[in-house]
Amino acid sequence: MASKILLIARVSDAEQRQALPAQKLRLQSYMQRLGVNDASYFEFDESAYKGARQKFAELIEQVKAEPTEQIVVFDKIDRFTRDASQREVGVMSSLVQKGRIELHFPSDNLIITRDSPATDLFRLGIGMLLAKYYSDASRDNVKRRFEQMWREGLYTHKAPIGYRHTRKYASSAVKPLKGIAVNPKAAAFVLQTFELRSQGSSHQAIANQLGLQGFISPKTGRPYKHSIISKILANKFYIGIMKVGGQEYPHKYPKIVPKELFYRCQAVRQGRQPVRVAYNSKQYTLKGIVNCGLCERTVSTYTTKNNNYLKCANSVCKNPSTAERLALTKIEKALSSLAIPTKVVESLQATLKRKLAERSVVAARDRNLLANIDDRANILYSDRLVGRITAEQHDKHAAKLENERQKLKTRTSFLTSAPSGLEKAVAQMVHVCQNAQNLFQNAAIATKNLMLEILLSNLKLKDKNLTFDLNFPCWGAG
Structure with missing residues (x-):
């Protein structure tokens, strides 16, 4: 018997934590059947689809660094992995082949060692494939459910500025149902944002003006940046259309902005130059509509001593300033x-x-x-x-x-x-x-x-x- 035993209980997400005590009980019962009283217990509630599962990876590194032989026990194969291509699987398989560790799956009645027959290795491989299949199927079911919710007009992401999340309890024994409602104060600022934009105000000017009136970020306590104003003005959610999964769907929540006002703001955006630099930001009469009579280049305007002058944009052109x-x-x-x-x-x-x-x-x-x-x-x-x-x-x-x-x-x-x-x-x-x-x-x-x-x-x-x-x-x- 190896000198060190590790009992590992895992669930795919935090909502399944109630399954951890049952896993722990089965792992301890297995130890009792082996007549072992000294074992280290670890449990994880990390999702197999969320990042690198840092805590589990750190434990595997500890197993790899241990010089003595070890037994690593999972309740079932699907608690070991749901993806045979993961790095942790490769590391532990390598340790098994070197005789450094044994893998035990008591609920599947399977033990994997360096000398395991092909039938046991086949069962392990099939078990991992089935675990991945069930995981992928579960993910697809969740995705289909979300798509159905979107078609029904339900928004599954964070509510945009101007709205707030609500919770409605069907009874005290069930989880609250999340909803979205208008935040009257913020919605008034959103509508004012569109009105100011339709009049030609810049994003920064809108942010400054409404910031003085109290339109500020609840996180920072400061006025929203111009980039946030830009996102608000481009968001069709305010006219009843939500964009999720790369698709647009009509939603069931109250609209804040009239469609005519929204599209008027889009016209303002399209009418503005995409790049505004220091030398090209000032408005002049005749700007961009007069050409040089000598070289056909555009005539630009500059100001000196409070007087405006027209000059060919071609620096080598001999056409005099006017x-x-x-x-x-x-x-x-x-x-x-x-x-x-x-x-x-x-x-x-x-x-x-x-x-x-x-x-x-x-x-x-x-x-x-x-x-x-x-x-x-x-x-x-x-x-x-x-x-x-x-x-x-x-x-x-x-x-x-x-x-x-x-x-x-x-x-x-x-x-x-x-x-x-x-x-x-x-x-x-x-x-x-x-x-x-x-x-x-x-x-x-x-x-x-x-x-x-x-x-x-x-x-x-x-x-x-x-x-x-x-x-x-x-x-x-x-």
Whole structure:
């Protein structure tokens, strides 16, 4: 008999700890059958799928370092390992082959030594394969259960900022059921985060502003970092969609952010430059829309002594710098002369009048069809009252008539409301052209650049002279 005996009890996770006393009892009973009273007992509740199982690995190193022969006892083969490729299995198999240790599995009635026959080694190998199969099957069952929960709209991860975890007890004898509910205070900050972003605020600006109002991390007691704000703004959970396992599922929890607001924020993100560096972070009028008349490179803007200047981005280009004010003066003069020719206005008005007439004809026809549907519905109801048709036949045809009615009502509503929209569009077009200079002068820099991209094209700067073309549908008055 070896001079040292190690009894090892193991479970796959902490929730199975109640199985450890039973394993210990069986191991001690085995010692009694062998007539041994001196044995070291170890127990582990580490999962075979969680990390390197550090404590168990440390014990194996102790076994390896022991110079005397040892007996290592596990209750069953599946308590020894669930994966034959693990390092600990290789180490202990090597020690068995060297005659340093024996492996005992009393519940499987199996002892493995250096001289074990092939049948016992085969039983050990099959036992390890079966243990791995059961472990993998258990993992698959858990995975399938999670997938089913996701399809049912249940979220199995940490609740996002703005929500909190809840526990509901079905009875005092069972584990609480975990749920997710809105955290009113945090949810208000989340909604405000989206509102500020939709107005163009940066992630850092949002973090600073809301931090002063109390939107802070419960862990650090400090305002959230801009990276957290970025994650909040990209999280579809707030509009009812959760992403788990690489897939998106609709969830069952209350929504915090309207979809329209969420996607408006995504548009803000997409409209921003992905990289903002020091030299490219300041907004300038004409930025990125003017090219050099000599080398065709983009013209950039720089500031010196509180004045802005336009200069070719090509450092070796000979095109001289030009005061931004000179270029803007020429643009404003051109905008002041914008007008829509009389013939164009008359053509638009004629087109609008024709469209109004066409829509009136269609709307009148649809109103007649609606009246006809009402008559058919009354006849159908009368047929049901006198018994000429069954209730099932009545409901079937009534549903069909109602569907036709809703389609016609929707189209009629559009036909009667659309003309005012057309009139408005024509009026706005005339207004923009007549007031282009004033609108440009009073607009923000981003709006100015947008107006220039719409109204002008082929902007080129050469020898302090800016040239450009006016776009359709606006023409110079001259």
